[in-house]
Amino acid sequence: MAKITYVEFNGKEHVVDVKTGLSVMEGAVKNNIPGIDADCGGACACATCHVYVDENWADKTGSQSAMEESMLDFAENVEPNSRLSCQIKVTDELDGLVVRMPQSQH
Amino acid sequence: MSEPGAGVVIVGGGHAGGSAAAFLRQYGYEGRVTIIGEEPIAPYQRPPLSKAWLKGEADADSLMLRPESFYAEKDIALRLATKAVSLQRSAKIVTLETGETVPYETLIIATGARARRLNLPGADLDGVQVLRSAADAEVLKLALGPGKRLAVVGGGYIGLEAAASARALGAEAVVIEAQTRILTRSSCEMLSSFFTDYHRARGVVFELDAAIEGFEGEGGHVTGVRLDSGRVIPCDDAVVGIGIIPNDELARDAGLECANGVVVDLEARTADPTVFAIGDVTHRPMPLYDRMLRLESVANALEQAKQAAAAIAGRPPPTPEVTWNWSDQYDIKLQMAGMPFDTDDILVRGDPAAAKFAVFHLKGDVIRAVEAINAPAEFMAARQLIGSQKPIDRAKLANTTVSMKEVAAS
Numbered sequence: 001m002a003k004i005t006y007v008e009f010n011g012k013e014h015v016v017d018v019k020t021g022l023s024v025m026e027g028a029v030k031n032n033i034p035g036i037d038a039d040c041g042g043a044c045a046c047a048t049c050h051v052y053v054d055e056n057w058a059d060k061t062g063s064q065s066a067m068e069e070s071m072l073d074f075a076e077n078v079e080p081n082s083r084l085s086c087q088i089k090v091t092d093e094l095d096g097l098v099v100r101m102p103q104s105q106h
Numbered sequence: 107m108s109e110p111g112a113g114v115v116i117v118g119g120g121h122a123g124g125s126a127a128a129f130l131r132q133y134g135y136e137g138r139v140t141i142i143g144e145e146p147i148a149p150y151q152r153p154p155l156s157k158a159w160l161k162g163e164a165d166a167d168s169l170m171l172r173p174e175s176f177y178a179e180k181d182i183a184l185r186l187a188t189k190a191v192s193l194q195r196s197a198k199i200v201t202l203e204t205g206e207t208v209p210y211e212t213l214i215i216a217t218g219a220r221a222r223r224l225n226l227p228g229a230d231l232d233g234v235q236v237l238r239s240a241a242d243a244e245v246l247k248l249a250l251g252p253g254k255r256l257a258v259v260g261g262g263y264i265g266l267e268a269a270a271s272a273r274a275l276g277a278e279a280v281v282i283e284a285q286t287r288i289l290t291r292s293s294c295e296m297l298s299s300f301f302t303d304y305h306r307a308r309g310v311v312f313e314l315d316a317a318i319e320g321f322e323g324e325g326g327h328v329t330g331v332r333l334d335s336g337r338v339i340p341c342d343d344a345v346v347g348i349g350i351i352p353n354d355e356l357a358r359d360a361g362l363e364c365a366n367g368v369v370v371d372l373e374a375r376t377a378d379p380t381v382f383a384i385g386d387v388t389h390r391p392m393p394l395y396d397r398m399l400r401l402e403s404v405a406n407a408l409e410q411a412k413q414a415a416a417a418i419a420g421r422p423p424p425t426p427e428v429t430w431n432w433s434d435q436y437d438i439k440l441q442m443a444g445m446p447f448d449t450d451d452i453l454v455r456g457d458p459a460a461a462k463f464a465v466f467h468l469k470g471d472v473i474r475a476v477e478a479i480n481a482p483a484e485f486m487a488a489r490q491l492i493g494s495q496k497p498i499d500r501a502k503l504a505n506t507t508v509s510m511k512e513v514a515a516s
Contacts, residue, residue: 030173032180034132039408041151042168043158045432045441046405047486067439067482073511074486106425 002095006051008035009103018090024061024099025049025086035101042086047071048105049085050078054098061088061097077102111138112209114418115200117190117356118216119143121151122385122407124171126214129415131180139182140208142200145239146187148174153404155243156267157434161274162247169240190217193360195378212418215357215368215376215383216411219350219402224259228321233328233343237264238350249343252276257331257341259318261288263433265347266301269310270435280311280339282318282331291349294446296465297477300458301435308436313339350402352387365389367400373423374414382417384410393426394492395447395474403431428493430485437461441485444475444492456481456506464488471497483510490514 006014006028018027028036028049037048044067053061058081064072068084075082085099114130116123119141127139143149149171158164177184189203199207221236223229233249236242246268250256254277258265261283269279281288287298302312313333322330322338330338352367362376363369367389374382374390385407389400405427412424430443438461446467456463456479464484467475472495476488487510491498499516502508 026168032172032176037408039404040432041153041404043153043432043434043439044482045439046430067480070481070483071486073483074490074514106427 002090005098006033007100009101020090020092022090023086024088036085037105044087047075050075050102050105051083051085051099052079053081053083057097060093112211113138114212115208115210116141116214116216118218119149120218121404122411123216124149125408125411126384126415127182129412130419133415133419133421135419141184142188142190143186144189148184150240156237156264160243160247160271193356195360213381214414216385217353217356217387219352219386222349222351224346226320228323231321231323231328232326234321236346237268250275250277255341257339257344259344259346260348262347266435267433268345273308282313282316284317286315293477294465354387373417374410382414384414395445401429405430428489430489439480441478443485443489446475449474453504455484455504487514
């Protein structure tokens with residue numbers, strides 16, 4: 001279990017507990033948090049679960065896979081700390097994680 | 107007449123219907139929202155049923171579109187295991203199988219499609235099945251395992267994904283296709299031969315150009331598929347994946363125009379301003395290709411759910427999307443975008459032998475469609491370029507040392 005803070009583009013924060021083993025994307029969808037569309041349901045096929053990982057957490061969330069990097073290359077408003085949240089698995093280590101959402105996923 | 111406050115009634119609790127309800131709330135619609143779903147479970151995702159879920163890599167919970175609590179929290183009435191049998195547009199009511207009537211102010215038809223079945227001897231034997239619903243997938247999963255033999259009737263994406271999942275579970279798989287190549291309906295020849303080779307190398311057997319005469323059985327259960335050559339392909343279970351038929355009867359019987367599905371405009375609205383239709387059941391305009399089409403994809407279900415919800419909630423229409431889809435087989439991720447209409451050439455970028463390449467369908471120097479195998483940058487770039495219709499430099503596109511960013515920018 002990890003406490004994750006999802007911050008919408010407008011600044012609204014959602015703090016929820018997410019089960020270990022789920023993805024950060026699933027944690028948002030299961031808690032009805034807007035701003036992460038996840039059209040493909042986590043197959044890394046659509047790039048609509050884009051988030052920015054807070055700098056302090058970059059080490060623990062790992063780095064982009066080659067596939068993810070290629071997908072993000074063509075997403076909107078990409079920053080160095082951009083990730084596809086379906087590709088970040090939740091572990092106990094991620095307790096306290098903060099992710100921010102881009103203006104739009106499409 | 108419709109009673110005041112009847113709100114939006116959505117007939118169909120699939121990906122389209124469930125998403126439309128969620129978008130209505132997200133867009134600030136405050137009226138009553140009711141989903142009438144024929145299946146006994148809340149809206150779920152169908153794509154994993156032949157992919158990750160079938161292989162046991164995803165659990166039942168992960169299939170659900172939204173958690174159970176979502177509907178109560180958002181004040182969305184979910185009426186499951188409930189079938190709507192008719193629509194009276196003049197009275198604005200939907201009649202259920204039980205005889206009960208449900209009034210609406212605005213109706214969204216999201217009845218989806220059903221798997222086409224074979225009308226052949228033995229097609230009703232146990233173990234002969236389609237793969238469309240979670241219940242179908244549950245039956246198939248139980249039938250697969252080491253030593254089991256699966257016959258797949260139809261070399262389309264559903265069948266190929268089922269075959270790949272069967273192999274992953276240790277079962278044998280034979281794909282039987284009436285045409286001389288697989289994927290005739292959806293993909294180019296190059297992709298057909300790539301997937302045929304890839305599956306063969308992983309133990310799948312193909313019977314191409316093979317017409318089926320019927321199914322053999324013993325004790326009421328299927329034991330084989332009989333070809334017209336007289337040969338019998340032995341099996342323990344047979345999956346029939348030969349396309350889907352839109353469930354447009356409700357609309358058709360109510361006098362709404364149907365072609366290959368319910369005819370709608372770019373707001374997902376039918377000719378009746380109070381009736382919308384979304385998802386697999388619709389015959390919709392495709393402005394990029396200057397024609398009407400019925401699409402079978404999650405991307406389409408979501409786009410039309412947004413169109414309808416935005417129109418109903420009085421919001422600006424969503425940004426038009428380039429149609430896209432994907433398939434997972436073994437370690438292959440296929441991503442497709444656009445439609446190869448009116449094209450005059452095919453350009454291949456990358457190396458099919460390395461299972462990393464993309465097939466671009468071109469009209470002049472404009473990309474109309476892409477099929478990308480383990481090539482996400484090609485897919486993502488093409489999605490944008492198909493939408494913008496910006497001409498590309500063919501030499502650069504064919505050259506993998508030129509990045510897709512550069513191809514898109516030039």
